[in-house]
Amino acid sequence: MPIALGGVFVFLLVSANPLLEKWVSLLNPGNTASHISLGRVLLWAAALSVVWPFIHVRWSGRREMPAYIVTAAALMQTMPSGQSNFFGAATILRLLILFNLLFAVQTILDAVYLWGNAALPTDISYASYAHRGAYPLIVTALLAAGFVLAAMRPGGPADQSPVIRSLVYLWVAQNVLLVISSILLLDLYVQIYLLTWWRVAAFIWMILVALGLVLIVGRIALNRSNAWLIRANLITLTATLYACSLVNFAAVIADYNVSHSREATGKGVAIDMDYLFSLGPQALPAIDRAIAFRGLDPALVSRRGCLVEQQVKDTAFWRSWGFRSWRLRRAMGAQSKSSTAG
Missing domain, CATH: 1.20.58 (Methane Monooxygenase Hydroxylase; Chain G, domain 1)
Incomplete structure (x- = not known):
């Protein structure tokens, strides 16, 4: 066990x-095993089986057992059967x-x-x-x-x-x-x-x-x-x-990725726009920031329009109303008014 x-x-x-893996690789057990001869192992195993009966002598009389062995043996005897073995x-x-x-x-x-x-x-x-x-x-x-x-x-x-x-x-x-x-x-x-x-x-x-x-x-x-x-x-x-x-993970992920991207901080990895768009309409505020960092790319603006249409379609009926979609709609409306005023 x-x-x-x-x-x-x-x-x-x-x-x-990786540090442990490197230390284990330094031991290089593969090269050590390559020097072992199977024939020699079998030869010495056969020789040991022949010689062993002549060197294994049982001494007469009782030998005093160490105290820790006696204690362990007593503990094993007090255990129920099956538990001491496994x-x-x-x-x-x-x-x-x-x-x-x-x-x-x-x-x-x-x-x-x-x-x-x-x-x-x-x-x-x-x-x-x-x-x-x-x-x-x-x-x-x-x-x-x-x-x-x-x-x-x-x-x-x-x-x-x-x-x-x-x-x-x-x-x-x-x-x-x-x-x-x-x-x-x-x-x-x-x-x-x-x-x-x-x-x-x-x-x-x-x-x-x-x-x-x-x-x-x-x-x-x-x-x-x-x-x-x-x-x-x-x-x-x-x-x-x-x-x-209660957490809007799509918005959290999108906002984190844009805020910690190379375009925003000057270091790290670039914004993965494909992944941002895969997060759905809740990522639209972060997508708008990413588009502003990258400049007005017609392809990105077109994909953003598709997400806006999806958001409008998803909230077209009163049964699909939700607090998150209401907040997103309000934020997008405020953003469009500010851009129009500018």
């Missing part, structure tokens, strides 16, 4: 961090020690390069560091949450151990830091390549994952059931959906 699950987390952390307290303890050590490496790297603003190696850019890190780290946090729920089941062998509880709290804290680092990495990427629908959704999803991890700690600390945890997560999800329904 420690080797298998530890390998999964090592794979995710290496895929999320997912008992001893296995969970080893897993948590290994996971905390693995995540400590990622936490230290984030503290140095992400929070401490240390210079990255010349062959790794902040854009690649941010793009590679955000999403795999969220998958890592989700797997960690699943492991904690499975390990710290109410009434289980690990639930009664104060040492395991402390290691769980430490590991969840590292996972929360991991999610916060993912949010910062995505923010760095957005500062370079601007906003999209999927990046906004990723921000919201990361916040939900962090809240879910905090609720898991609350469930363990308060000795609540998994049903309580499910209800708390559903309440959090419902509140998030309700809050998101």
Whole structure:
């Protein structure tokens, strides 16, 4: 179990961090494996099988066992059958020690390069560091949450151990830091390549994952059931959906992209007009600003007219009236009056 699950987390952390990937590549295991001869391995394995019976001698008499082995054996005997072999307290303890050590490496790297603003190696850019890190780290946090729920089941062998509880709290804290680092990495990427629908959704999803991890700690600390945890997560999800329904994301994305574009700030990437138009009529105020930055392009003005016609068609009937469409119509009317007066 420690080797298998530890390998999964090592794979995710290496895929999320270009620095770790670079260090692993420096080990160059491929060249080392090329020097191994299969024939020699088989020869020495056969020789060992022949020699082993002559060197493996059982000493008579009882040998005194170390105290820690006696304690571990007593712990294994007190466990119910099946738990000591697969997912008992001893296995969970080893897993948590290994996971905390693995995540400590990622936490230290984030503290140095992400929070401490240390210079990255010349062959790794902040854009690649941010793009590679955000999403795999969220998958890592989700797997960690699943492991904690499975390990710290109410009434289980690990639930009664104060040492395991402390290691769980430490590991969840590292996972929360991991999610916060993912949010910062995505923010760095957005500062370079601007906003999209999927990046906004990723921000919201990361916040939900962090809240879910905090609720898991609350469930363990308060000795609540998994049903309580499910209800708390559903309440959090419902509140998030309700809050998101009140936000005009199309207008927010369009305004952010225009305000942080190369045309507006003199640095960064240029405005993606095709993406602005794909956001729909709610992006019209930002589109007008983008057209003003670029100059009167007849093609862009024609596409803007199509969006205006779509807005008029969508609000032609009273049943399609909405607060956002009313605000947009009012803003466009005020803008047309000011341009006419000018």
